[in-house]
Amino acid sequence: xxxxxxxxxxxxxxxxxxxxxxxxxxxxxxxxxxxxxxxxxxxxxxxxxxxxxxxxxxxxxxxxxxxxxxxxxxxxxxxxxxxxxxxxxxxxxxxxxxxxxxxxxxxxxxxxxxxxxx
Numbered sequence: 874x875x876x877x878x879x880x881x882x883x884x885x886x887x888x889x890x891x892x893x894x895x896x897x898x899x900x901x902x903x904x905x906x907x908x909x910x911x912x913x914x915x916x917x918x919x920x921x922x923x924x925x926x927x928x929x930x931x932x933x934x935x936x937x938x939x940x941x942x943x944x945x946x947x948x949x950x951x952x953x954x955x956x957x958x959x960x961x962x963x964x965x966x967x968x969x970x971x972x973x974x975x976x977x978x979x980x981x982x983x984x985x986x987x988x989x990x991x
Contacts, residue, residue: 875904880919887923888930894920895976902969909969913960 879900887893894916901912931937960968 875900879904883919884923887920888927893923895979898972899976909965909972910960913968913972 879897883893883897883900886896897916897919898912901907901915902909907915928937963971
């Protein structure tokens with residue numbers, strides 16, 4: 874039942890474009906005692922089908938800005954290669970703390986952000 878609830882909540886956030894990993898990774902670590910690397914690896918696998926479904930829906934609703942996709946994809950691929958290599962080489966404690974600081978920073982930014990949709 875835990876896995877089903879984790880999957881539903883991470884899928885909802887992933888579909889919204891927020892990132893299901895913000896729920897999935899901590900939930901897998903705290904509730905299922907997975908390692909940080911194991912949780913991040915599971916997140917990457919779960920991301921593929923959820924991202925495809927969300928992409929189809931967002932594409933149908935014209936939420937995709939087509940002229941910037943390639944500009945973002947190429948550096949994103951390069952960054953994912955660098956990040957993957959670092960993730961397997963970095964001590965797991967540092968990896969966990971880095972992830973925590975990142976999530977904290979994003980949360981603080983979103984909490985104090987006054988940016989409105991134009």
